Amino acid sequence: MSTIGWIGIGNMGARMCGNLVNAGFTVQGYDLNPDAVAAAAEHGVRPASSVADAVNDADVVFTMLPKGRHVLSVFDGPDGIWAHADKSTLLVDSSTIDIATCRVLHERSREQGFHFVDAPVSGGISGAADGTLAFMLGGGAEDKARASRFIEPMSGKIFDAGEATMGIAAKIANNMMLCIDMLANSEGSQLAEQLGLDPKVFWEIASASSGRSWAQQTWYPVPGIIPTSAADNNFDATFTVDLARKDVGLALEAGKDAGINLPAAGLVSGQFDRLIDEGLSAKDCILIAKYVNPDESLRGWTPDSDTDDADDADDADTDAA
Numbered sequence: 535m536s537t538i539g540w541i542g543i544g545n546m547g548a549r550m551c552g553n554l555v556n557a558g559f560t561v562q563g564y565d566l567n568p569d570a571v572a573a574a575a576e577h578g579v580r581p582a583s584s585v586a587d588a589v590n591d592a593d594v595v596f597t598m599l600p601k602g603r604h605v606l607s608v609f610d611g612p613d614g615i616w617a618h619a620d621k622s623t624l625l626v627d628s629s630t631i632d633i634a635t636c637r638v639l640h641e642r643s644r645e646q647g648f649h650f651v652d653a654p655v656s657g658g659i660s661g662a663a664d665g666t667l668a669f670m671l672g673g674g675a676e677d678k679a680r681a682s683r684f685i686e687p688m689s690g691k692i693f694d695a696g697e698a699t700m701g702i703a704a705k706i707a708n709n710m711m712l713c714i715d716m717l718a719n720s721e722g723s724q725l726a727e728q729l730g731l732d733p734k735v736f737w738e739i740a741s742a743s744s745g746r747s748w749a750q751q752t753w754y755p756v757p758g759i760i761p762t763s764a765a766d767n768n769f770d771a772t773f774t775v776d777l778a779r780k781d782v783g784l785a786l787e788a789g790k791d792a793g794i795n796l797p798a799a800g801l802v803s804g805q806f807d808r809l810i811d812e813g814l815s816a817k818d819c820i821l822i823a824k825y826v827n828p829d830e831s832l833r834g835w836t837p838d839s840d841t842d843d844a845d846d847a848d849d850a851d852t853d854a855a
């Protein structure tokens with residue numbers, strides 16, 4: 535059976551690795567956070583001590599990291615993937631990153647004799663756990679076909695989005711739609727409650743009506759309705775404010791380059807910024823629902839004293855890389 539190198543065993547990566555292990559692959563996992571490596575080892579991942587150890591003898595290497603700069607830092611330099619992987623190893627990035635960095639990854643991989651595929655995902659941690667993620671692939675036809683064999687156990691659907699960077703382009707446009715849907719769910723859920731509707735009854739009506747969306751089905755910001763909502767867990771992150779802000783920022787950047795107007799994306803981006811300013815960047819992004827009520831109260835939300843700042847953690851990651 536083939537060997538998979540995996541770098542970045544966080545909320546998504548841990549669950550994706552689990553499905554690869556269950557499918558019989560040998561998975562060599564590395565993360566800067568030793569606790570993440572230890573937790574993955576309990577689920578059958580072989581703990582790797584470095585990037586070099588993770589890519590050793592691997593048929594394919596996946597990266598699942600926060601941002602473009604993390605991905606580039608893991609590929610580049612004397613300790614990176616390009617320095618240590620065999621040229622026959624297929625390189626796949628499933629992180630959500632900016633188009634410019636994705637282009638650099640394709641170009642520099644090609645220059646050094648590697649084959650690279652951009653393969654971002656959609657479906658959240660529930661899709662990652664269930665092996666039902668949508669993958670959108672960008673790159674050469676043969677490379678995408680080769681990558682699909684490894685992607686299969688993690689996915690419900692694999693899309694060929696086109697040439698290099700088209701997978702990430704699709705992901706950026708999709709996630710902008712998701713972020714705007716979050717605004718709709720924040721406002722719709724609170725309005726329904728203020729109008730006196732039973733929350734569960736209203737959610738069921740919207741599910742069978744035109745208010746239905748992935749965000750409404752999976753992240754609805756009201757407790758006691760769906761098991762996947764962060765509202766049942768004091769808005770602990772399934773997808774952090776920091777990463778959602780990154781995604782909508784990527785869309786705003788792409789929209790600016792394309793010369794188009796994206797006012798709703800700008801609005802939701804401003805709400806993520808407010809949460810970040812309040813020290814809530816590591817909480818779940820659907821916490822924007824608290825801005826609907828003038829006193830910022832929200833059922834399911836109790837402000838904790840230990841609000842940590844994901845930016846600090848993020849910078850620490852980069853420094854250590």
Ligand code: NAD
Nearest residue numbers: 542543544545546565566567600629630658659773851855
């Ligand atoms: P996460 O923050 O939970 O996990 C990222 C992991 O990368 C962390 O464990 C961190 O320690 C590790 N890391 C950071 N820098 C590193 C380095 N230099 N070397 C090794 N490990 C390093 O993030 P996540 O939620 O798993 O998301 C990962 C990517 O997937 C992001 O680009 C995100 O936008 C995208 N994504 C997330 C979701 C979601 O719902 N969480 C859905 C689709 C796509």
